[in-house]
Amino acid sequence: MAEAHQAVAFQFTITPEGIDLQLSYQALNQIYLSGVRSWKKRVSRMKNRVIKGVYPASLSSWLFVAIGILATMYMQSDPSMGLIGKIQQHLPLSLHVSLSSQGQTMLSALVFSTLLWLSLILALRFCLKLLLSYHHWMFEQHGRVSNTTKVWVTLMRLFSRKKPLLYSYQTSLPHLPVPAIQDTLNRYLESVHPLLSDSEFQLKTNLAKDFELTLGHRLQRYLKLKALWATNYVSDWWEEYVYLRSRGPIMVNSNYYGMDFLYVTPTSVQAARAGNTITALLLYRRKVNREELTPSRVPGTVIPLCAAQCERMFNTIRTPGVETDELRHWQDSEFVAIYHKGRYFRLWVYRAGRLLSPREIEYQIQRILDDPSPPFPGEEKLGALTAGERIPWAQMRQQFFSSGVNKKSLDAIEKAAFFITLDDEEQGMKGDDPAGNLDRYAKSLLHGKCYDRWFDKSFSIVIYKNGKNGLNAEHSWADAPTVAHLWEYTLATDAFQLGYTEDGHCKGEVELSLPPPQRLVWEISPEVQAQVCSSLAVAQALADDVDCHVFPFRDFGKGCIKKCKISPDAFIQISLQLAYYRDRGGFCLTYEASMTRLFREGRTETVRSCSKESCDFVKALEGGETEEECRRLFRQASEKHQNLYRMAMTGAGIDRHLFCLYVVSKYLGVGSAFLHEVLSEPWRLSTSQTPVQQLELFDLKNHPDYISLGGGFGPVADDGYGVSYIIVGEDLINFHVSSKHSCSETDSHKFGAQIQKALQDIMALLSNDAKTSSSSKGTNQPQSKKLH
Structure with a gap:
């Protein structure tokens, strides 16, 4: 154990002959090399600060x-x-x-x-x-680029x-603008119009006008003042009030998951998969610390996206509080925390200033797997505290984990680079029931046994007994694209860069003198054990209620959709509207997450995907209108959706502005019936696309089976659906659908079938148009020859 080695670096005893001083040169050498590594990091950070400070010059x-x-x-x-x-x-x-x-x-x-x-x-x-x-470039039609945009592209x-370095663009990114209040109210009324009757819409319009004339402009002035002062007028309040002040369980309600490859598992050796996965994650952390990652950009452009979310990716914990939680981040840590069969371990991943090789980490993981020691009393299900209500966990933490061995062990988990669960189950698309196994795989990553994950960590890695892996991410510190970028790098580095030997073990040599992983010690009182049982009961009820369904859609993908000259995202979103209408017989407020990382410290905005245009198309298709009319309405709906997405990306969204106005009203102690009603409206269909950001890492041509499954999340509304999807390559779309068993009106499998049918029906509609166009061209061609 590293602490033990450092503690005996020197010893002295007082004898009748004098002081007997004993030095351990090996331990002192370890301390020296660790110090050198630390100073190298400091020098590197100072150098990067200077380089960033003068960018775009050198x-x-x-x-x-x-x-x-x-x-x-x-x-x-x-x-x-x-x-x-x-x-x-x-x-x-x-x-x-x-x-x-x-x-x-x-x-x-x-x-x-x-x-x-x-x-x-x-x-x-x-x-x-x-x-x-x-x-403005984002709103121009393809092939009709203005001269202004051409000059802008050149510059x-x-x-x-x-x-550039990872953070080179940060100080040059613009601040998120505050939209005009009248524009936001008009866009809001437009978004809810198709969901309301005439009388309900008139009442909503009157509320909006009254808000604008009385309280709205006063709140707007405070918001503009904040926008002048703060880096981003939304992000800090969004993090605080949407995530950190939530007192309910973060498991299922907030945390989300990411999956392994769909068809293959690089190795079936659990310790080996853990060794390569941990190594890949630490290599990514090294790139983040040295700012060697290329800044993420808008796909197909040179436009950078804000990289602020990367800062808290590692060595970060969400600590519980009675009124609000707190995000705590440490600059660096040389160990990871591991859970296996009810026991917690600290594994040091650096020795003498160097990162352990994948084979050495595998060796250390195998030691944990072979460790026969039983859990301490109350240790096995301790993680349930992070899965239940936040207030009891905060009280337990303050009372029983603020001193002694419990504090030391808790610090080892909270200050770790990340958390790892060595799961004793097997998961993945395997056996005689691959569809059912995928659903169980998703549920396992979303909540596990409700006590074998540490849900407060920025992210936790799960390594299953058969070598399958996945992750569970806490939501407050970052959004899914940031975690997806990390996970893409991890999967690609694991499979294609680090690799495995023929017998499935990690490559490299092992230094057999490595100190064993450190077993964390706990003293769990009866009061804590009682609260663990209570938190576990709350979490278990929540987990049992979640209905997850994961399915790959293979009929067609991005390639076929683009041939129809339609945005793939718009195609899928309109298909979801059709599926929901067929499933529930109506429409609902639809949440689609859009990034605002074109701005400094930007996070997300809501694309209200259920528009008048999409509703008109669905009604026409279900009402038996002609194919030509349906296609016309579909293209209108597609264009409208793309415009809504662009508006959200460029700071002209609806929901974050209204949310911040609501926060200001609470600070001023004034009430608004309009804002209260807006923020209490349920999102019965919550959707999100997981972007594939680093296709260059995956050779889908030579390795077509190495396809990511993407990830998913729990339902936002008790009577609604959560839908996540990832567009992989040209011919595959993976869907993750979630709902609650307790709602008799929702069924994830039934809705999944409706999604597949909606996709097929819309593609058939557009394909008929393509066939008609090609046949008309064929019949017109001979006529043109005769004319000439």
Whole structure:
């Protein structure tokens, strides 16, 4: 154990002959190498701060400016228009004495060059911010690009030629704008119109007008003041009030999951899969710490996205509080926390300043798997505290985990890079019931046994007995695309970079003198054990109520949809509207998550996918209208959805603005019937697309079976559905559907079947149009020849 080695680095005893000093040179060498590694990190961080500070310029550009100034002075010209002379006059007296006149002039020229260089950097950053504030390009039709956008694209490519660090663009990203209150209210009324009767809509319109005329502009002024002062006027309140102040269980309600490859498992050896997975995650952390990751960009463009969410990816915990939780982050940690068969371990993943090899980590994991020791009393189900209500967990933590061995063990979990569960079950698409097994796999990742995950960690990795893996992520610190980027890198590095030997073990050598993993010690009182049972009962009831259904849709994919000249996301969203209408006989408020990471510290916005246009299409299709009319309405609905998505991405959404107005009203102690009604409306259909961001990591041509299943989440409303989907390659879409058994009107499997039928019916409708077009071209072609 690393602590034990460091504790005996030196010993001394007092004897009659004097002081007997004993040194352990091996332990001192370990301490020295760890210190060197720590200082290297500090130097690297300082270097990166300087590089980011001068971006989009470079440090070498200072040399060019200085040489240029000195060269012009050598030619008897003064580019500073007298400023160099004034700088020389104000040099300290000591420099006047110690330097010659020529030396003083040279020093003054260098000072002026530095000031000029810094001014140029500020000017370049201001220009870059202006360029990144231009979003009109997103609304232009394909093939009809304006001259302004063409110039903008050219300038953006010039600014993007230099390879940036992960956070290089952060200070140049624009701030999220506050929409005009009248625009937000109009868009809101438009979004709910198809869901309300005429009388209900008139009542809603009157409420909106009354809000605008009385309270709205007052709240708007406070919000604009915050927008001038804060980096992002939404994100801190969103994190605080939507996530951290929630007092219910975060398991199922907030946390989400990500799955392994669909068809293959790189190895069936549990310890080996853990070794490569842990190594890949730590290699990703190294890239984040060194800022070596390329900033994420809008697909197909050079437009960067905010990378702020990466900062709290590792070494982060959500600690419970009575009124609100808190996110705590540590700069670094050299260990991970592991759970196996009711016992907790701390595994040090660095030795002598180096990262352990995958084979060495496998060796250490196997030691945990082979450890026969039983759990301490009350230890086995301790993790249920993180799965239940937050207030009891906060009280237990403060009373029983703030000192002694319990605090040390809890610190080992909370300060760990991440949490790992070595699960004793087998999961994946296997056996005689692959569909049912996929559903059970999803439920296992979403909640497990309700006590064998540590739901407070930023993310927890699950390694199953048969080598399958997955993750469970806490939601408050980041959104799914950030975790998906991490998981894509992990899966690709595990399978294609690190690899395995022929017998399924990790590659590399093992240093057999590695200290064994440290068993965490607990003293669990009867009061804590009673609360563990209570929290487990709450969590178990929640878990048992979740109905998960996961299915790959193989009939067609992105390639076929694009041939119809339709956005794949719009196609799927309209299909979901059709499926819901067939399932429930009506429409509902639909939540689709859209990112706002074009802005600094941006997170998400809601795309209200249920629009008048989509409802008109569904009614026409179900009402027996002609195919031509249905296709016309579908294309209108598709264009409307794309426009709504673009509006949300560019800061012109509805829901975050109204949410912040509501928060301001609470701070001012004033009530608004309109805002209260808006924020209490249920999202019976909550949807999200998991983006594939690093296709270059996966060779789907040579390895078509290495396809990601994506991930999913629990239902938002008790009587609604949660739908997550991932578009993989050209011919596959994976769906994750969730609902609650307690609601007699919802059934995840039934809704999944409706989704598949809706996709097929809409594609058949569009395919008929394509066939008609091709046949008309065929019949027209001979006629044109006769005319000529």
